[in-house]
Amino acid sequence: NAGVMQNPRHLVRRRGQEARLRCSPMKGHSHVYWYRQLPEEGLKFMVYLQKENIIDESGMPKERFSAEFPKEGPSILRIQQVVRGDSAAYFCASSARDSVYEQYFGPGTRLTVT
Amino acid sequence: AQSVTQPDIHITVSEGASLELRCNYSYGATPYLFWYVQSPGQGLQLLLKYFSGDTLVQGIKGFEAEFKRSQSSFNLRKPSVHWSDAAEYFCAVAAYGSSNTGKLIFGQGTTLQVKP
Numbered sequence: 001n002a003g004v005m006q007n008p009r010h011l012v013r014r015r016g017q018e019a020r021l022r023c024s025p026m027k028g029h030s031h032v033y034w035y036r037q038l039p040e041e042g043l044k045f046m047v048y049l050q051k052e053n054i055i056d057e058s059g060m061p062k063e064r065f066s067a068e069f070p071k072e073g074p075s076i077l078r079i080q081q082v083v084r085g086d087s088a089a090y091f092c093a094s095s096a097r098d099s100v101y102e103q104y105f106g107p108g109t110r111l112t113v114t
Numbered sequence: 115a116q117s118v119t120q121p122d123i124h125i126t127v128s129e130g131a132s133l134e135l136r137c138n139y140s141y142g143a144t145p146y147l148f149w150y151v152q153s154p155g156q157g158l159q160l161l162l163k164y165f166s167g168d169t170l171v172q173g174i175k176g177f178e179a180e181f182k183r184s185q186s187s188f189n190l191r192k193p194s195v196h197w198s199d200a201a202e203y204f205c206a207v208a209a210y211g212s213s214n215t216g217k218l219i220f221g222q223g224t225t226l227q228v229k230p
Contacts, residue, residue, distance in 0.1 A: 004157070033216060042118075042204055042220035043158070056215040091157055100216030101146060101165075101208060105157035 002027065004094050004106035005074075012112045013082045021077040021109045025094030032075040033103060034067060037089040049075060082113045116141055118207050120221035127195050128229045135190040135224050137205030146208035147188040148218065149179055153201045161203075164188065175199070200228045 005024040013019050025032050031050055035043040036059075048056040049069035060067065064082075069075040079086055089110045093103040119138045127133055139145055146165050150158040162173025169181040179190045188205060202223045209217040 031216065035218075035220075040222075042222045043206075043218075045209070045217045045219070048215045048217060056217060058217075093158075095216060101148070101163065101218075103160070103216060103218070105150075105159070107155070107157045 004092055004104050006090075006092050006106035006109050008109060009107060010110050010112070012114060014114055015083055016081050019079040019082050019086070019111055021079075021090050021092075021111070023075040023077070023092030023094075023106060025075070025092075026104055028096060029094035029104070030097050031095045031100060032069050033093040033095070034075075034077050035091045035093065037091060037108070039088070043091060046077075079111075082111075084113050087111055087113045116207060116209060116219050118205050118219055118221035120203075120205055120224050122224050123222070124225045124227065126227040126229060129197050130194050133190075133192045133195045133199070133226070135203050135205075135226070137188045137190065137221060138186050139188065139205075139207045140186065141207055144183075147179075147181060148206040148208075149173065149177070149188075149190050150204045150206060150220075151175075151201050152204065152223075158204065161190070195226075195228055197228045197230065200226055202226070 034046040037043045045059040047060050047067045064080045066078045089108045091108045093105045095103045117140045148163045149161040152158045161177050162171050164171045164181045202225050204223045205221040206218040
């Protein structure tokens, strides 16, 4: 049973480009969470999604960031016009519907903005 | 606002020695508490969690944690550390009102180094 998969594992973008981060939840999981880990900091919640719905986006920056979890395919975290401050590790976690605190984390995508 | 504090950024212990990692939280009601471990370049793995009941919680890999309401603490312990325990450890609390969202608030982490 494959765990949470994220790709790419490493992503380098120049300032102003777009970054797309993908997350495939564990089989049978319908809930996806995105967290960001800035250097020397803990993880910060960004957004919680179910299939085709954003449930809680209270941690998402107001501009340039968006997330989706379509009916088919992986969840996508999209960052437009990246800036150096977006450099971080982005982690995706998934859970089953009836156990939102049993979150299984992917290996993360490390974004570097040059 | 809710928060989680891990007072120790780095801890070094000798292999075979006991370990205690500190975690303090601020929360108005009975919290849901978690400890995660992150190996270099990897995602987070859940070690244990506390929701209610017995305040001493057993987890995987020989870890345990004790919830102390009077001290707002949830410290992680292990009687005998192995070299493979070297990693970063995160304490987390479920955000208030997040019963339907699973939103977690993390501490800054404690890096554990194990001396041979």
